[in-house]
Amino acid sequence: MAAAIDGVLPEHLQELVKNSKVLVVGAGGIGCEVLKNLVLSGFVNIEIIDLDTIDLSNLNRQFLFHREHVGKSKAKVARESALSFNPDAKITAYHDSVTSTDYGVNFFKKFDVVLSALDNRAARNHVNRMCLNADVPLIESGTSGYNGQVELIKRGLTQCYECTPKAKQRTFPGCTIRNTPSEPIHCIVWAKHLFNQLFGESVEDEDISPDAADPEAQEGDAEGTEIPAGDGAGDGKEKSASESANGNVVRINTRQWAKDCNYDASKLFNKFFFEDINYLLRMSNLWKSRKAPVPVQWDTLLPKGIPDGDSLPEFARQFHKVWSVEECAQIFSNSLRQLSNDFLKLDNNDSLVWDKDDQAAMDFVAACANVRSHIFNIERKSRFEIKSMAGNIIPAIATTNAITAGISVLRAFSVLEGKFDQCKAVYARLRLNPRNQFLVPDKFFPEPNPNCYVCASDPAITLRIDTKRVHIKEFRDEVLIKTLNMVNPDVTLESTGSIIISSEEGETECNEQKLLSDMNIVDGVILKSDDFFQNYELSIIISHFDAERDDPLFEVIADKSQLQPKEEEEEKPEPSEKLVSRKRAANGNGESVEKCDDGPSTSKRSRPTEIEDDDDDDCLILEDPEDDVVEATDKLTVESPPKTATKRKPSDVVESDEITTILDSSDEEESRPTKCKRSRLEKSEGTGSIEIINID
Numbered sequence: 001m002a003a004a005i006d007g008v009l010p011e012h013l014q015e016l017v018k019n020s021k022v023l024v025v026g027a028g029g030i031g032c033e034v035l036k037n038l039v040l041s042g043f044v045n046i047e048i049i050d051l052d053t054i055d056l057s058n059l060n061r062q063f064l065f066h067r068e069h070v071g072k073s074k075a076k077v078a079r080e081s082a083l084s085f086n087p088d089a090k091i092t093a094y095h096d097s098v099t100s101t102d103y104g105v106n107f108f109k110k111f112d113v114v115l116s117a118l119d120n121r122a123a124r125n126h127v128n129r130m131c132l133n134a135d136v137p138l139i140e141s142g143t144s145g146y147n148g149q150v151e152l153i154k155r156g157l158t159q160c161y162e163c164t165p166k167a168k169q170r171t172f173p174g175c176t177i178r179n180t181p182s183e184p185i186h187c188i189v190w191a192k193h194l195f196n197q198l199f200g201e202s203v204e205d206e207d208i209s210p211d212a213a214d215p216e217a218q219e220g221d222a223e224g225t226e227i228p229a230g231d232g233a234g235d236g237k238e239k240s241a242s243e244s245a246n247g248n249v250v251r252i253n254t255r256q257w258a259k260d261c262n263y264d265a266s267k268l269f270n271k272f273f274f275e276d277i278n279y280l281l282r283m284s285n286l287w288k289s290r291k292a293p294v295p296v297q298w299d300t301l302l303p304k305g306i307p308d309g310d311s312l313p314e315f316a317r318q319f320h321k322v323w324s325v326e327e328c329a330q331i332f333s334n335s336l337r338q339l340s341n342d343f344l345k346l347d348n349n350d351s352l353v354w355d356k357d358d359q360a361a362m363d364f365v366a367a368c369a370n371v372r373s374h375i376f377n378i379e380r381k382s383r384f385e386i387k388s389m390a391g392n393i394i395p396a397i398a399t400t401n402a403i404t405a406g407i408s409v410l411r412a413f414s415v416l417e418g419k420f421d422q423c424k425a426v427y428a429r430l431r432l433n434p435r436n437q438f439l440v441p442d443k444f445f446p447e448p449n450p451n452c453y454v455c456a457s458d459p460a461i462t463l464r465i466d467t468k469r470v471h472i473k474e475f476r477d478e479v480l481i482k483t484l485n486m487v488n489p490d491v492t493l494e495s496t497g498s499i500i501i502s503s504e505e506g507e508t509e510c511n512e513q514k515l516l517s518d519m520n521i522v523d524g525v526i527l528k529s530d531d532f533f534q535n536y537e538l539s540i541i542i543s544h545f546d547a548e549r550d551d552p553l554f555e556v557i558a559d560k561s562q563l564q565p566k567e568e569e570e571e572k573p574e575p576s577e578k579l580v581s582r583k584r585a586a587n588g589n590g591e592s593v594e595k596c597d598d599g600p601s602t603s604k605r606s607r608p609t610e611i612e613d614d615d616d617d618d619c620l621i622l623e624d625p626e627d628d629v630v631e632a633t634d635k636l637t638v639e640s641p642p643k644t645a646t647k648r649k650p651s652d653v654v655e656s657d658e659i660t661t662i663l664d665s666s667d668e669e670e671s672r673p674t675k676c677k678r679s680r681l682e683k684s685e686g687t688g689s690i691e692i693i694n695i696d
């Protein structure tokens with residue numbers, strides 16, 4: 001406990017540290033380092049929360065964990081390991097999600113400072129709200145590869161985490177994924193969707209079947225090739241016609257069909273890689289200006305079948321090798337067997353969750369993505385490369401985590417001393433600036449956003465929404481919970497006070513399937529939404545629009561002046577205040593995926609695919625204003641943040657305190673300015689060559 005030794009910290013700080021109570025949220029890469037630093041600095045009252053268990057791939061950088069801890073609670077093991085540095089510390093560990101209602105505002109009020117070390121936006125948003133409500137200073141941190149950042153969030157003094165809009169996730173149109181992939185990532189997304197369709201939580205938007213409603217396939221088809229919507233791929237029109245003749249089309253979903261086939265690798269393989277591709281070929285328009293796909297058939301590929309035996313072939317563990325298509329077919333068969341066994345052991349409504357660290361799940365996606373790439377004449381990738389793309393991995397660098405955690409704890413010292421002016425955001429950079437600095441603090445605290453829908457005094461948003469197509473349930477789940485990050489919202493009509501959504505079970509279920517317009521939620525109506533748990537109230541001003549095919553069904557707009565007539569909207573650049581939009585089905589009626597009796601359907605309307613954002617380190621470092629801001633390292637979840645985003649200038653103030661001094665950049669470094677703003681990390685130079693150092 002170095003810092004408890006007199007003279008290491010000033011006496012008054014030593015006392016403050018000893019008597020304070022701190023919460024660490026997240027016991028991953030940064031969280032472990034933060035906990036270790038806190039204990040070694042003399043903090044004795046610490047609580048730590050993490051919902052996860054230790055994975056083998058964490059061990060290369062989460063040094064409180066060792067091989068024997070794999071599978072155990074991160075928070076609990078972190079506690080045990082940290083106690084070995086100071087057995088007298090009082091560390092309470094929670095193996096739980098910080099968003100659980102057990103950790104309300106009163107829980108947060110216990111702490112003098114909260115240090116968050118999370119990896120996703122939803123949890124960060126939630127902790128932000130709890131700390132604002134409890135009026136506890138929050139030290140928010142994040143890393144991505146060689147970039148890191150730490151910032152203080154304090155009610156009334158700084159911006160909150162939600163003051164600035166976050167970059168949108170990178171989306172791919174549904175037809176690109178289902179019909180016309182042109183990059184490895186399109187095939188990887190498709191393969192992940194296939195996994196979900198067979199074994200995971202089934203999402204309608206993620207249907208992998210060819211999309212007969214693709215406008216490009218329909219328009220101006222001189223040959224007049226008819227693509228029967230809803231036809232089973234590969235079984236052709238005959239089958240469909242005979243079914244139509246007796247008017248008794250039996251439709252089943254892909255999952256059921258695969259189960260009925262007993263997960264026969266050859267049948268599934270032929271379905272996805274031969275019959276469906278042949279079906280796509282019949283959409284001749286698609287192939288007028290692109291190279292047509294070449295279907296592959298199981299028997300042609302593996303005339304001798306799969307070698308007997310359960311053991312994996314040697315190449316299956318060669319993660320850097322680019323497997324041949326034949327090898328992919330073998331891996332497909334092996335992983336399919338493993339996954340179907342696991343799936344069939346589950347209870348009826350349970351499903352598997354895709355995880356990049358699950359061998360069979362990763363093998364399945366790598367094999368399927370590569371076979372599809374081969375079919376579409378796209379470069380195949382090694383399992384290792386596919387894992388990094390599919391898992392949205394940004395290379396995690398232990399030293400960046402350590403530096404970031406170090407700064408977090410230095411900031412905690414300043415907070416305890418009440419020296420908030422010394423807590424401006426700090427950015428760790430990949431390259432030294434001209435003054436040989438790679439830790440660059442902000443010059444000032446950016447003003448809280450007066451339109452912030454979280455920390456403004458009377459938060460309000462305008463919600464542009466198709467009230468004739470969005471149901472109350474979708475409004476609650478997609479808008480209030482997923483987009484606005486509420487946990488358990490209540491909603492009333494402002495004018496009448498009538499309850500639309502109640503957080504009490506059983507009170508408003510009868511409304512769920514109604515359209516907003518059925519409940520008189522139409523243009524101009526104001527809704528009052530309230531999350532008791534987050535102590536958060538929000539006015540929602542409804543602005544109705546008729547969504548066209550492939551339009552997002554809703555859009556949250558922080559500033560009403562952003563609403564423009566349709567024609568103008570097309571001209572103007574993406575406004576920064578458009579916070580989030582989720583694309584939804586054109587028909588939006590929530591119908592389940594329908595299939596023909598001996599093969600899944602081939603016809604789905606085109607929908608965009610949003611790459612999951614499950615591990616999003618929300619950091620952004622903007623480079624020169626002239627530079628295009630590009631997406632996070634090799635992470636696939638974000639688009640360029642809007643150019644209109646506020647940029648901050650680097651500070652030229654050298655902070656005075658000995659302990660917390662982080663030498664600053666200066667304005668003289670015009671050649672390499674560091675204009676910073678929270679949100680996402682840019683693509684760093686050189687990161688393309690970074691090895692992902694996760695242990696497989």
Ligand SMILES: Nc1ncnc2c1ncn2[C@@H]1O[C@H](COP(=O)(O)OP(=O)(O)OP(=O)(O)O)[C@@H](O)[C@H]1O
Binds near residue numbers: 050097396
């Ligand atoms: N809602 C939440 N409540 C509590 N802990 C959370 C919550 N969301 C995320 N976390 C934790 O935050 C930590 C973030 O750490 P980190 O970014 O190093 O992720 P990781 O899962 O350990 O690593 P990787 O994603 O690279 O495999 C994780 O341990 C994760 O379990």
Ligand SMILES: [Zn+2]
Binds near residue numbers: 162453455
């Ligand atoms: Zn705010």
